[in-house]
Amino acid sequence: MHLSPDELVIWRYGFVVLNSTIVTTWALMLVMTVGAMLVTRKLLTEGPISRWQGFLEIVVTTIQEQIKEVGLHQPEKYLSFIGTLFLFIAVSNLCTILPWYEAPTGSLSTTAALALCVFVAVPYFGIAEQGLGGYLRSYLKPTFIMLPFNIISELSRTLALAIRLFGNMMSGTMIIAILLTITPLVFPIIMNLLGLLTGMVQAYIFSILATVYIAAATRTRED
Amino acid sequence: MLHGWFTIVAQAVNFLILVWLLKRFLYKPILHAIDEREKGIAARLAAAEAKAAEAQKERDDFQHKNEAFDQERAALAKQATDEAHAERQRLLDAARKDADGLRAKRQDALRNEQRNLSQEIIRRTQKEVFAITRKTLADLATTSLEERMAEVFVDRLRALTGAAKEPLAAALTISVQPARVRTAFDLPAAQRTAIESAIKETFAVDTSIQFETTPELVSGIELSSNGLKVAWTIADYLATLEKSAGELLHVDAKADSPPDAKLAPVATSEAKPALEAVSSAPKGTA
Numbered sequence: 001m002h003l004s005p006d007e008l009v010i011w012r013y014g015f016v017v018l019n020s021t022i023v024t025t026w027a028l029m030l031v032m033t034v035g036a037m038l039v040t041r042k043l044l045t046e047g048p049i050s051r052w053q054g055f056l057e058i059v060v061t062t063i064q065e066q067i068k069e070v071g072l073h074q075p076e077k078y079l080s081f082i083g084t085l086f087l088f089i090a091v092s093n094l095c096t097i098l099p100w101y102e103a104p105t106g107s108l109s110t111t112a113a114l115a116l117c118v119f120v121a122v123p124y125f126g127i128a129e130q131g132l133g134g135y136l137r138s139y140l141k142p143t144f145i146m147l148p149f150n151i152i153s154e155l156s157r158t159l160a161l162a163i164r165l166f167g168n169m170m171s172g173t174m175i176i177a178i179l180l181t182i183t184p185l186v187f188p189i190i191m192n193l194l195g196l197l198t199g200m201v202q203a204y205i206f207s208i209l210a211t212v213y214i215a216a217a218t219r220t221r222e223d
Numbered sequence: 224m225l226h227g228w229f230t231i232v233a234q235a236v237n238f239l240i241l242v243w244l245l246k247r248f249l250y251k252p253i254l255h256a257i258d259e260r261e262k263g264i265a266a267r268l269a270a271a272e273a274k275a276a277e278a279q280k281e282r283d284d285f286q287h288k289n290e291a292f293d294q295e296r297a298a299l300a301k302q303a304t305d306e307a308h309a310e311r312q313r314l315l316d317a318a319r320k321d322a323d324g325l326r327a328k329r330q331d332a333l334r335n336e337q338r339n340l341s342q343e344i345i346r347r348t349q350k351e352v353f354a355i356t357r358k359t360l361a362d363l364a365t366t367s368l369e370e371r372m373a374e375v376f377v378d379r380l381r382a383l384t385g386a387a388k389e390p391l392a393a394a395l396t397i398s399v400q401p402a403r404v405r406t407a408f409d410l411p412a413a414q415r416t417a418i419e420s421a422i423k424e425t426f427a428v429d430t431s432i433q434f435e436t437t438p439e440l441v442s443g444i445e446l447s448s449n450g451l452k453v454a455w456t457i458a459d460y461l462a463t464l465e466k467s468a469g470e471l472l473h474v475d476a477k478a479d480s481p482p483d484a485k486l487a488p489v490a491t492s493e494a495k496p497a498l499e500a501v502s503s504a505p506k507g508t509a
Contacts (some may be wrong), residue, residue, distance in 0.1 A: 006227070006230055011482075014230065015229055017229055017230065019230060021234065022230060022233050022234065022237065023232055025237045026237065027232060029237060029240065029241050029244065032241070032244075032245065032246045032249075033241075033245070033248055034246040036244075036245060036249035037248045037382035040248055040249060040252035040256075042254040042436050043252055043253070043255075044256070045256055045259035045260045045263060046259075046263045048259055049372060052254070055252075056249065057253055057256070057257060058254045060249070060250060060254065060257075061257070069358055074258075076254070079250050079254075080242050080245065080246040080250055081242055083245065083250060084238070084241055084242040084246075085238075087245065088238065088241055104234070105232075109227060109231045109234055110231075110234045111234035112231050112234075112235075112236035113230075113231045113232070113238060114234070114477060116235055117235055117238055117239070132253065173247075191236070191245075
């Protein structure tokens, strides 16, 4: 019984460790990339399209719509980052129905890594949109007194992102593990289903929060 | 703790790689396909719109052509009708003219026929009258027609007076040529002598007389000199007869029967031979 897939080390050389989290992430990356390649290899631009193409188009356009609804007017710029956040978290959470699978998102390392990426991406997109001065000035709003609070808010929300996702995913895994020891088979299955739902909701929440942060950073002064 | 940081960095790198991979293999192709499809749809819509516009234009063209064609057809029909009317009028006029010509021709022919018939009637009547008279006279008085005609002529000559006598007397006097006595028949010597002496006595002139026989002469005996002539004539008889025959012919023509050369001389009591002086246009010599 271990709390995190980080603890399951497969290979180690010095400080380089290949644990279950990294390997599973690679596997997911491979599956997602190969799947995307297989589907997009023969895309049709007219006439009836394949079901997989239709599915992926729905996914991509829905993500775009969500980004636009949050307030980013050029969703194509942010689609790769936010879309990948959502898809990675969603796929890794959905795969919990597979036996012996441990979601990488149940590892604080992964969620921290994703939160770090968001933490870097927010100023990156903000500066790209408003320029360095414009972005830095957003820390002085509404007054310079708010500067420390803005900085604290920036750090704390990153931490919150990481902990929220980790806590939810880890707790789901833990609850199923505990229930398996004390209850018959049926109840853990229901919990597993609930875990799938929770995973999807967490994927949505994580990516939407990232979008909101980026939108706040890229919002121009007149907004 | 170092291992924990390594995993975090590795996961961050993994995530960034995944971002690139999905951008390369998922988002770009999918968005590109969507764009292409939307472009295709837009192009098809534009093409359909262009086609609709073209169809509308062609329909308008067709309607315009149709209207022009209708107008042209109506104009042609009107022209044809007018021409047909004109042609009909022309044909009617021509037919009327032809009919008029035919009628005039027929009338001319009828008139000619009537004239010929009346001439024939006159000729035959004269012949018959002379024949009857001759026979009657021979039967009743043992006198020849010729003798009797000569006697009547002589009587009339002698009876001439005044206005009827003087011009003729003057003509007989001034004429250098002999006076001519023309008869429809040969006059016997006795009658010639009687007529000669009657002329000489009546007009008191001594002129030579030349006797001629002219079968066509209608009047029985005719004396002419220097453009003036005196004749005993049965022209009145004949005129009356002609009139009666003409009436008869008229009735026949009315009854739509072909003109008949039937001779039915009807003598009236008023018709009688008259001796009259007839003035003909002086032509120097008669």
